[in-house]
Amino acid sequence: xxxxxxxxxxxxxxxxxNANLCNANLSGVNLSxxxxxxxxxxxxxxxxxxxxxxxxxxxxxxxxxxxxxxLWGVDLDGINLSGVNLSxxxxxxxxxxxxxxxxxxxxxxNLSYANLSGVNLRDANLSGINLSNANLDxxxxxx
Numbered sequence: 001x002x003x004x005x006x007x008x009x010x011x012x013x014x015x016x017x018n019a020n021l022c023n024a025n026l027s028g029v030n031l032s033x034x035x036x037x038x039x040x041x042x043x044x045x046x047x048x049x050x051x052x053x054x055x056x057x058x059x060x061x062x063x064x065x066x067x068x069x070x071l072w073g074v075d076l077d078g079i080n081l082s083g084v085n086l087s088x089x090x091x092x093x094x095x096x097x098x099x100x101x102x103x104x105x106x107x108x109x110n111l112s113y114a115n116l117s118g119v120n121l122r123d124a125n126l127s128g129i130n131l132s133n134a135n136l137d138x139x140x141x142x143x
Contacts (some may be wrong), residue, residue, distance in 0.1 A: 007086075022060075067105075
């Protein structure tokens, strides 16, 4: 399914384990509660996607566009989101413990009540970010 156009598709509860969705258009797609374990989403457009309860263990997101996506309450423990566009995304109540967000675009992102302990935010764009009640223990902030 590499470079597939699945724009605004309804894929909730889908099992996409180890799927190759690199460079696919998944903008506006509903992937709530989908299993994307080990999937390749590099270069994929996930803008405005609904990702509640999605499983992203070992998922490759290099160069993905998650602008305006809804990841409310998702477990992103240790995920690599370096350089990913997460501007205007809702990451409230997410677990991002030990995640790599270095160089990510987080402008206007909602991270309220998120667990950001041990997160690497070096060189990330944090303009207009909402960090109210977020856990920032041992977080590596931009210089």
